[in-house]
Structures are given as C-alpha cells and as structure tokens.
Amino acid sequence: MVTIADVARHAGVSPSTVSYVLSGKRSISEQTRVRVEESIKVLGYHPHAGARSLASSRANVIALVVPLRTDMHVPILMQFATSIVTGAREHDHDVLLLTADEGPDGLRRVTRSALVDAVIVMDIELNDSRVPFLREVGLPAVLIGFPADPSGLTCVDWDFTAAAAMCVDHLADLGHREIAFLGSPAGVFERGTGFAQRTTSGFESAVARRGLHAVVRPCEPSHSAVRDTVKRLFDDHPGLTGLVVHNEGAVAPLLETLRGLGRHVPENVSVIAMCPEDLAEHVSPRLTAVPIPAEEIGRRAVELVMSKLDGAADVPAATLVAPHLLAGESTATRHA
Amino acid sequence: MVTIADVARHAGVSPSTVSYVLSGKRSISEQTRVRVEESIKVLGYHPHAGARSLASSRANVIALVVPLRTDMHVPILMQFATSIVTGAREHDHDVLLLTADEGPDGLRRVTRSALVDAVIVMDIELNDSRVPFLREVGLPAVLIGFPADPSGLTCVDWDFTAAAAMCVDHLADLGHREIAFLGSPAGVFERGTGFAQRTTSGFESAVARRGLHAVVRPCEPSHSAVRDTVKRLFDDHPGLTGLVVHNEGAVAPLLETLRGLGRHVPENVSVIAMCPEDLAEHVSPRLTAVPIPAEEIGRRAVELVMSKLDGAADVPAATLVAPHLLAGESTATRHA
DNA sequence: GGACCTTGTCGAAGCGCTTCGACAGTTGCC
DNA sequence: GGCAACTGTCGAAGCGCTTCGACAAGGTCC
Numbered sequence A, B: 001m002v003t004i005a006d007v008a009r010h011a012g013v014s015p016s017t018v019s020y021v022l023s024g025k026r027s028i029s030e031q032t033r034v035r036v037e038e039s040i041k042v043l044g045y046h047p048h049a050g051a052r053s054l055a056s057s058r059a060n061v062i063a064l065v066v067p068l069r070t071d072m073h074v075p076i077l078m079q080f081a082t083s084i085v086t087g088a089r090e091h092d093h094d095v096l097l098l099t100a101d102e103g104p105d106g107l108r109r110v111t112r113s114a115l116v117d118a119v120i121v122m123d124i125e126l127n128d129s130r131v132p133f134l135r136e137v138g139l140p141a142v143l144i145g146f147p148a149d150p151s152g153l154t155c156v157d158w159d160f161t162a163a164a165a166m167c168v169d170h171l172a173d174l175g176h177r178e179i180a181f182l183g184s185p186a187g188v189f190e191r192g193t194g195f196a197q198r199t200t201s202g203f204e205s206a207v208a209r210r211g212l213h214a215v216v217r218p219c220e221p222s223h224s225a226v227r228d229t230v231k232r233l234f235d236d237h238p239g240l241t242g243l244v245v246h247n248e249g250a251v252a253p254l255l256e257t258l259r260g261l262g263r264h265v266p267e268n269v270s271v272i273a274m275c276p277e278d279l280a281e282h283v284s285p286r287l288t289a290v291p292i293p294a295e296e297i298g299r300r301a302v303e304l305v306m307s308k309l310d311g312a313a314d315v316p317a318a319t320l321v322a323p324h325l326l327a328g329e330s331t332a333t334r335h336a
Numbered sequence C: 001g002g003a004c005c006t007t008g009t010c011g012a013a014g015c016g017c018t019t020c021g022a023c024a025g026t027t028g029c030c
Numbered sequence D: 001g002g003c004a005a006c007t008g009t010c011g012a013a014g015c016g017c018t019t020c021g022a023c024a025a026g027g028t029c030c
Helices: A002-009 A016-024 A030-043 A048-058 A074-090 A099-111 A130-136 A160-173 A186-190 A194-210 A222-237 A248-260 A276-283 A294-309 B004-012 B016-025 B031-041 B049-056 B074-090 B100-112 B130-138 B159-173 B186-188 B194-210 B223-236 B249-259 B277-281 B295-307
Strands: A063-067 A094-099 A120-121 A141-144 A153-159 A178-183 A213-218 A241-247 A269-271 A318-321 B061-066 B094-099 B118-121 B141-144 B155-158 B176-182 B213-218 B242-244 B272-273 B318-321
Touching: A002 A016, A002 A030, A016 A030, A016 B194, A048 A269, A048 A318, A048 B049, A063 B159, A074 A094, A074 A194, A074 B074, A074 B094, A074 B118, A094 B074, A099 A130, A120 A130, A120 A241, A130 A141, A141 A294, A153 A160, A153 A194, A153 A294, A160 A194, A160 A241, A178 A194, A178 A222, A178 B213, A186 A194, A186 A213, A194 A294, A213 A222, A213 B155, A213 B277, A222 A248, A241 A248, A241 B004, A241 B242, A248 A269, A248 A276, A248 B213, B004 B031, B004 B213, B061 B074, B061 B100, B074 B094, B074 B130, B074 B295, B100 B118, B118 B130, B118 B295, B130 B141, B141 B295, B155 B159, B155 B194, B155 B295, B159 B176, B159 B194, B159 B242, B176 B223, B186 B194, B186 B213, B194 B213, B213 B223, B223 B249, B242 B249, B249 B272, B249 B277, B295 B318
Parallel strands: A063 A094, A063 A120, A120 A141, A141 A153, A153 A318, A178 A213, A178 A241, A241 A269, B061 B094, B061 B118, B118 B141, B141 B155, B155 B318, B176 B213, B176 B242, B242 B272
Antiparallel strands: A094 B094
16 A cells, blocks of 8 residues: 555655645645655555544545435436536545435434535435434535425525426416326325425415416326326316426326327427426427426535535525426417 | 543443454453443444544445446436445445446545445446456456456346346247347447347347247337337238337337237237336236346345455356246237 | 744644554363 | 463554644845
8 A cells, every 4th residue: 555655755755745735735835746746646646535534534525315215206316316426526525325214323323433524415304304413413414305494404405386386387378277287196295295395385376376277186107197197187177278297207108198188289288397307308299397407406415515514604504496497399378 | 522432431441442342353251341332322432434444444335336327227226226235234334426437547546545445336338447447456346247358357247148038938938939129229239238238149049049030129218219119110020929128218118109009918919028127017017027136136246245355265256146037917828 | 134924844743443462360171 | 289271351553644833944124
C-alpha cells in the first residue's frame, strides 16, 4: 500500500505538506504543489479512506435508503438512485446503499459508526418510523417525500399538487368538462404515502377551481383491473372526455383498453399522464404528460445534503420541484 | 461519540478485552463477556468504522457496480441489488453503490483507498474494460455474467443456455414442431452481452437436437416493434405454433398482439417466457415461464465474495444457477 | 532598521481501533 | 510438589491520516 509518507518522501516534503496539497486547507507554493501532485500520480497514491475518516471525522460517504416495496414504479427508483450516485460523486462522495427493511436501526448503525456523514431517505410515508430518529439525532439528512409533520427536517419532492393541477388545467383549457383521475393502487394510499394523497387533492381542488365534473379512481396496474375500472367509468359517466393517469403500470393497459373500446385518443378521449418521460414517449400515441423529474429531484437532494454537510445555515426546509408540461399527441380540444 | 474506552471503563475492563469480546478472537470468560455486552448496550456503542478499517485493514464493505443502461429490464437490476444488500448484511457487510460509468477507475479508487474489501460487478460484457483490471489486481471480485475469457475470475450467472433449452424442450414435448424465439433488442447483442448470445445458442442447439423448425428474431420492447415482428413472423411461417420470448418489455405487447390477431393463447399458439416470475404471473393468461432467479443469483454472488474474503481456496470459478420451469396457462399440446 | 505581518513548511499529537506479546492465575500431570 | 500448558486479561504499539502550533524566511511600514 502507498501511504502519504511514501508520497512525502518521493516529493521531498513532509507528510503534512502532502495532506495540505490534497485538501487545499493551507497555502502551498506552486512549485511544491506540482511536485507533490507529480509524486501522487507516479506512485498511484489513494488516501486510505478509513484513516482519513478517523482523523477528520468525515467519511465522505452518504447513505441512500431505498424502499423494497414493489408497488412503486421501479425504473423511477433507479433513476433516483443513479442521479444521487452521480451527484454525490461530483461532490467527491460515495453512496452506501441501504434497504428500508433495516428501518431506523440501519440508520443508527451507519451513522453511529461514522460509516456515513449524512443520509438521503426515499419513499417517506406520512407516519414514517424513521422520522423521529432523524429529527432527534440531528444528523444531516434529506428526505425525498414529506412526512405528515416535516418540522425540523429537510425535505424535497416533486410538486405533485401542482402537477395534478397542471393536468386538470390542460384538459380544462382544451374545453373538457367531465374528467376522471386514474391513480395509484388503493394500497399506496392506505400505507399513508403523501404523494398519492397530495396528487388527489391537487386534482380535486383544481377541478373545483375550474368548475369541472370529475371522478377519482384508484387502480391496480394490471391489464384486467384497468379494463374493468375504465369500462365502469364510461358506463357510469358517458360524458367523460378527459383522463388523467398517475400510475405508470396502468398507462399501457389504459391505452389498449381504450383502443379495445373503440374510443380513439385523442379524438374521442384525451389522456394526460403523470409518468416518466420515456414511458410517455414510448407508447402510441405519444402521451401528453407532466413528466416526473426523478433525475432533478435526486440532484437536488444531493445538493441539499451537501450544503448541510458544509454547515450552511440557510438550507431550505422544503423544496418542491415544479412540474412542466410535455406536449404529446394524446390530448386535443373537446369536440362537441 | 462513545468509544471503546468508554465501554471498557464502564465495564471495568481494558479496551482490548472489549475488542476481543466483539471479535471473538480470544477466549473471554462468560462473566466478563456478559458485563461488556451489557455496557455496550447501555452506552449504545457502535465501533467507529474508519478506525476499525484502519486497524484491521478490513472495511466490511463491498462495492456493487450497477449498469446505467436502460436497455436492460430495470426491475431485475433492482432485485439483484436488494438481494445483494440483504445478503451482505447477513454477513455483517455493507454495500457501496457504484455506477458503471466510472469504469475501471471507479473500482481502482474504492479499492486502493480501502473503502471496500471486495466488489461485485453486474452486467459483464464479453469484452469488458473492467475485466483486465480485476484480473490484474487480484482483489476479491465476483462478476455477475461471463466475459469472453473468464480465466482467473469468479463468475456467477443464470444458465441461460439451459434455460433456453428448457423452453424448447417444453414446447417440443407438447408436440410443437415449428417455433420462434423473440429475443433481446439488436443493440444488446451488438454491445457484446454474453447472456443474449448464450440464450440464442442454447435455443438453437436445442432446436437442432429436437429436430424442430425454428426462427430467431431480436426485438425492441415497444408495442409497435413487437406487433410488426410478430405479424411478419406469422406471415412468413404460417405453421408457427410456439413462441419463446426472452424480453421482459415485449411480453405484454406480445400477448396483446396475439389477441389482436385473433390467435388464442394457448389454443392456437403456445407462449413460454424467460422473465421474472412476477411478470409471468401478472399477465393474462398466466405465463408458462422459466423465471430468472435474480434473488438467488445475487445471494450466490454474495456467498462467493464472502468466501473469497475469508480466504477460501476452493471458490468455484464458474457458478451457473440452474433454471426451472414454472407452470402457467400459456402453453398447451399442439392441436393438429 | 527594528517591529510586525504574511507565506510556506514541518513535527508531533491524536483520531478509535486491533493485535501482539506479556503475564498472573489456574489446571493437569508424572 | 514442581513444571508445563492453558486461560483470561492487560498494556502498548501502530494502522494512515489531519491538524495545530511553531517557525524560518521574506515583505512592509514608519
């Protein structure tokens, strides 16, 4: 193993000088710096992470807690994870992967043992068991999602409320008067997931504001469930001309069902989705959508956690990423 | 922070005794052990990971390199990842998440800095840039997948060859004489992914062995691509009665296309899939499948890496996880 | 031209742990 | 009953790094 002493000897300086070259915490003459950097490269030196962590009380690692549930759309999780890893690397940090089934104990373990400096927790429930722990120990943490009481925490999420409203407004602007919302499976609501509830209430208040008629249906992402739900919907509401879908797994079945029912998109019925951009673009017709910016949320989470680590005092407690509309071919003016 | 010295003081022993209680590397009297364990619990002591790593040259962390590509089925990646994290935890190790885009440099970094003790690399290509590095440095590594030359490495993967053959045999046993294979997108083959090639060759040699007529088609996982491919297939081969599909994203479109073409499954055409079990079970009709045991492969990878870390000399160089058939309702005897 | 900064470098302490050798006390054996 | 072997515990060294205080050398100012 190459140590800092080897580098120091090779460059003809003391170990502390090498350390200061690496950290930039003291001024170093141009000449010395270049010589040390040269030695580092020649010897292939990499500082020992454990030693560094011990001496500086900074591990340069953050923990990422991912959910294990399968009722979430997995590709989105993966987008979060990769954008967080990429973002962390840009700040010279690594990412330790934790699964949610370890619960608060997992957080306590990696945190108390100084394995990680900070944590990012995904899939926060309204009444999350990890929240009291996070609040209490005051370790730098960022939650993706909002618990019922976010006081004292740093949270970031998509603005689901605004996204749902944006869908409603888009349909209303096109003249639709009677619309429906196809949402997450009932189970997602029951386990107290804030985003599902915020989406629904965003939908409902926008509907009220625009004076539309609307109905909300949770839905399993299976073909048969979607078919049954949609059929019933049209039976009960023959005047329905607009559909908002917030359920990745239901998108393809929905389009297929509508095709099967002979209802053309967008001629007879307009469909707008809250789903990942690539899903919206890989179905036919290309979906008008308000895409979930997983990548951006992940990066924001990393930035927030990094500024907390840097000791910034002005880290915003709540960050809502604004939605934007992605034009597609699945919505059109309502034909009388 | 609670240190080992605090625990020692509280228990009235020396720090080294506490260390030996923790590691079990020297015999400790029952009495002392209990007292120390009590103190550990009372004080909420967690050994400092960096200090431990520095003193013992073992970080108790393994790196997991996941691919960033989107042409793989993401839920399977996630299954691998979670089973690896879970498995690692059972061996008292944590998992550092690396993305493939850092390439060999990422491995070098985490390895040289002693951040991790071993690595598991997923999505190995036939001519993988990380393989020379892994072979050369001889750090404990397990590859999920096989490069063209696996000599000197430890690899584990599903037995794709046998899995494809199992599909062929199943259809042949049911009397089918003319079958087709719907595989991964062309791009997956082009970038030199061993598993796609092994699957195809397994299919082809089984077909030859059973004296069947068969045709192989790569396929994009989009609805339209599947529809076009399947239509063409039946146009060119009217006698086709069996379909093997190895492409998760093509499964739902395939069933829908067949429905659209008026070809009933399994009455007119039998379909057997190589895909995750839950996908096979969540379509209608329930698919006969040879499910990809991601969970098992992940666990095996962890076990292999752990025995390498333990210095075992007899770690098998190649581990092939055997396929098994999952009965469903999508295959039936060929009707004359 | 002395008092005072500034700049660049060094030596040494110490982070919390593991592990080696030492050793007191006990047990076993002829 | 004396010697050997074992058991359980301790003290100290050292893992590789960061960081603090010290300090020499060179500038600046009146």
